[in-house]
Amino acid sequence: MDLKQLECFVRVAEFGSFTKAAAVLNISQSVVSRQVRQLEVELQEHLLLRNGRGVLLTASGQRFFEHGKGILRQVQVAREDLREQRNTLSGKVVVGLPPSISRCHTVALVSAFREHFPNCILGIKEGLTHSMREWLLLGRLDFALLFNPGHNAQLQYEHIHSEPLMLIGGQHSDLPAQVPMKDLGHYPLITPSEPHSLRRLIESEASRHDINLNISLEIDSIPSLLELINLDMGYGILFRSALANSDGKLVGLKTAQIVDPSIQTHLFVATFEQRPLSRLAEQTMALVREICTE
Secondary structure, eight states: OOHHHHHHHHHHHHHTOHHHHHHHHTSOHHHHHHHHHHHHHHHTSOOEEEETTEEEEOHHHHHHHHHHHHHHHHHHHHHHHHHHHHTOOOSEEEEEEOHHHHHHHHHHHHHHHHHHOTTSEEEEEEOOHHHHHHHHHTTSOSEEEEESOOOOTTEEEEEEEEEEEEEEEOTTOOOOSEEEGGGGGGSEEEEOOTTOHHHHHHHHHHHHTTOOOEEEEEOOOHHHHHHHHHTTSOBEEEEGGGGBOTTSOBOSOEEEEEESSOOEEEEEEEEETTSOOOHHHHHHHHHHHHHHTO
């Protein structure tokens, strides 16, 4: 048995798919299949049941899967320990950011990263919460910032901060300072489409309070959505940081606090539970926390 065979088996078991495992490992599906088969031959056990929808673990496979995850984790920890002994940081970290966070904080994050880790590489991928969850599971991100993520047993979440949502109108709109939630149905809304986390949050809160929303336009691009609001095409429901330009200044729109009750959006940093973070990723995460909570 070697580590390559073990890693192939563990990734196939995690994703229930040879195709997804091959994508994460960046090797061909045939190589993954061959490595797993060689492992089964060596152990003289059937570890996986293959069917048209993917693969399932046998009883032996389930037991070996738990051992395999532990072995791979210990190997990763040993590698990190040796790097710490050399007191040097190297390699690459890839961070997932929502577009609203990326627009406001990417320049500051890149500047801080270069100052602290001049010999390392930073990758930033923009995406919506549902996309970045999948990228985390596939190993394409080391960690990600997610708005209002749903429960996922394979991901760990740490709360970063919360913001109240506001009703947004054009410069010449007659928005009051506050709008009761029960009155939101009176405003023609421009919102992102499903499965955008903001849309899900708004509709969930409206449903909980028996409010029928008036969705007039579905626009996924927040900058375009803000332009349309400014042209008096409708109103939006957003959080304050989504209104900032790349230089951090707020765009010239009117805002009204949603009250009785307010609606809060929550930002979390998410990591894949089964994949330990490198020291570089941990320290980059600390930078992101600091920058995004300033």
